[in-house]
Amino acid sequence: MTRLDPVAAEGPFAIGQLALPFYSDAHRALADDLAAWIARERSSIAAIAELPRAEGARAMVRALGDHGWLEIATEGDMQSVCLCRQAFAWLEDLCDFAFALQGLAAFPLRQAGRGALVADLASGRALGALALTERGAGSDLAAVTTRAERTGEGFTLSGEKAWIGHAGVADIVVTLARTGGGGAFGLSLFAVPGAAPGVTQSPGPEMIAPRALGSIHLQDAAVPEAALLGAEGLGFVTAVQTIDAFRMSVGAAATGFARAALQAAVSHVRQRRVEGRALAERQLVKAALADMAVALNTAELSVAQAAWEWDRGVATAATRSSLAKLHASEAAHQVIDMAVQLLGAAGLAVNAPTERLYRQVRSLRIYEGTSEMQRLAIGQAVAAGQL
Ligand SMILES: Cc1cc2nc3c(=O)[nH]c(=O)nc-3n(C[C@H](O)[C@H](O)[C@H](O)COP(=O)(O)OP(=O)(O)OC[C@H]3O[C@@H](n4cnc5c(N)ncnc54)[C@H](O)[C@@H]3O)c2cc1C
Structure with a gap:
């Protein structure tokens, strides 16, 4: 019979979880790293969670980036991503939230081969957001109405995204917008700089659990052709x-x-x-x-x-x-x-x-x-x- 591991018994992972054949030695080493990091950083993460929302979101992403955790969020296998989220949620909601948002924003950038932007998210230098939802389009994402019109140099985007994690602090907003007709295949994804002219990020409303969340308003926000991620019409x-x-x-x-x-x-x-x-x-x-x-x-x-x-x-x-x-x-x-x-x-x-x-x-x-x-x-x- 295996000995009970006192760290596991009180930590984020179930006793024996990492011994399952689903996990490799690399995952077991990752779980040990997570446990050691949590033991060391517990009080500093708790202090970051008490900061005002925007400041706290930036500090949390920086703390995760400094240790290299965001490389897992942005480029890791899903087994490792899941171990990290299990551990971070056990430690502090906002730590998990920051980790997940960096990963969600990075995924479409990686698919589109935007390595430099992924690296910015992985280091914690930039905060990412994935802006899909609108007040009138949540479960039914094919109903998105934000429009991206072609111009000589690229596109201009207009519309309003709601309930977006990191709204108010996002540096890179991966945005779903309509470039074609109605339905799912009229939608494309864009990497929109959070500080671009025509982009207004508004925190709020306050939710049941405090998180950096809000709306992103786009008013003729101009982006170059290179902002289009992947093929036009395949954003959905x-x-x-x-x-x-x-x-x-x-x-x-x-x-x-x-x-x-x-x-x-x-x-x-x-x-x-x-x-x-x-x-x-x-x-x-x-x-x-x-x-x-x-x-x-x-x-x-x-x-x-x-x-x-x-x-x-x-x-x-x-x-x-x-x-x-x-x-x-x-x-x-x-x-x-x-x-x-x-x-x-x-x-x-x-x-x-x-x-x-x-x-x-x-x-x-x-x-x-x-x-x-x-x-x-x-x-x-x-x-x-x-x-
Ligand atoms: C904390 C938080 C963070 C979020 N972060 C992000 C983010 O970073 N980026 C982003 O893009 N979005 C984000 N969202 C938005 C989230 O993805 C949507 O809230 C979700 O997809 C549901 O959409 P909705 O709120 O419009 O609800 P609706 O789609 O209006 O659904 C309302 C109810 O109707 C039900 N319903 C809908 N359609 C059907 C159907 N066909 N059959 C049966 N029942 C149905 C739903 O299950 C639900 O119970 C976030 C939301 C929250 C709460």
Whole structure:
């Protein structure tokens, strides 16, 4: 029998997780690096999270860039991206958020061979944003109305993007805009400088969990021909590939949040005494802990499986990515809610770890494709005999 690893027992990864055949020695070394970095930088990351939103976002990206983590976000395999997101979400929501946004912005740039811009995102010198959503086009991205008109030298973009991570601080805004007729194949992607004339970034509104998020208004924003990423009319396809790849990593972040909640709950029920005995000795409490462990364990496995398939180009990888995101984000919500319940009133005090996790995990069932959209995609694949 393998010895329990005390670091793993209290850290972001499940006991035995890294021993699974999904992971290589390089992933095991990465997990050790993550654990060591977290132990060293924990208080400085917590201090960055308390800074005003824009300043904090820049400082978080710099901290991640300084250690080289953003090279994984922008160019790493998905198994490594998922390990990072599991660890960063366990540590601090805003750390995971900054890491994910750099990766999301870099993916289409990498596909289009824009190595210099990817390097800026990987170093933390530049903050990236992926601007797909509009007030009238979220789940149905083919309804995007932001327009890109051809000019002699390039394009001018006009429209408004909503709910965009890093809006207010983004240096490179990868923007989905309409270059052709209606529908998905009228859309193209552009790398728009965040400070270009005609680009206005507005933070807000404040969300349930504080993050650098807002709107990006484009008013005749002129960009050169070179800003077009890939072929005209294929922007939707690249946007979908980007989200397909990163969707499972939302599941990974969910498991990081959930593990932190489970650990808080275990610590509480061991200490809290009711009627002369620790809560942990009560059968109903054990049943709750069992349900939490089952939900978290299956979530971690579904994420590992999806990333393993993605990194090998398996045909079912995109559907598994949806499955991992759906299951892990829903399971994490359940685990965190149960942790709040086990802590009682103390679990709901503002800024108690469980109260923060309760707010932080909620948006994961909405962004990068809602739970309903994942069910539609998975159900369609199952009905077609593809899973
Ligand atoms: C914290 C956060 C960060 C985000 N960051 C970014 C970002 O960086 N870049 C970006 O581009 N976007 C970002 N978004 C936007 C996000 O991708 C969208 O919110 C998401 O795609 C859902 O779109 P919507 O909000 O317009 O909801 P809608 O599409 O209006 O959906 C509302 C409800 O209707 C349901 N619904 C929609 N269509 C169907 C259907 N066909 N059948 C059944 N039910 C349906 C949905 O499941 C949902 O429950 C972010 C959102 C949040 C909350």
